[in-house]
Amino acid sequence: MEQIKDTISIVLSKWQKRQNFLFVEEIENILKQVFSATEQKHLMLASWRQGVLELSVDSSVWLYYFSLHKEKFFLHLKQLIPNLQRLDFRLKNSLSEKKIFARKKIRDKI
Numbered sequence: 001m002e003q004i005k006d007t008i009s010i011v012l013s014k015w016q017k018r019q020n021f022l023f024v025e026e027i028e029n030i031l032k033q034v035f036s037a038t039e040q041k042h043l044m045l046a047s048w049r050q051g052v053l054e055l056s057v058d059s060s061v062w063l064y065y066f067s068l069h070k071e072k073f074f075l076h077l078k079q080l081i082p083n084l085q086r087l088d089f090r091l092k093n094s095l096s097e098k099k100i101f102a103r104k105k106i107r108d109k110i
Contacts, residue, residue: 027053030080034073039066044092051085053077056092063091 027048035043042062046054057063066073066089074087 024048027081030077031055033080034076046090046092051083052088053081053084053086054088054090057089058092060091063089 024045027045031043031045032040039062042058043066044056044058046056048054055066057066070087070089074084077087078084
């Protein structure tokens with residue numbers, strides 16, 4: 001009987017930890033709330049790990065823009081994602097990311 005109680009306790013604790021887990025769709029919906037339609041065209045979710053949100057930007061001009069406004073975006077995102085610790089922007093550099101951006105832009109136009 002004790003083993004069952006221990007197992008249930010372990011499962012419940014793991015489940016509670018998963019409550020802080022965000023799915024890609026949830027993060028993308030939050031990004032739509034924070035960034036304008038124009039800004040969204042130049043952003044893409046790169047990663048979300050251990051409280052660090054990393055966003056890919058499609059050009060150096062937009063990277064500079066987002067870097068200038070990083071604190072404002074971070075504070076707004078922090079209200080929607082309480083366990084957010086850091087916000088990073090990076091310039092997309094791989095060919096696969098460029099293809100994904102192109103597909104996303106085409107899909108948005110349809």
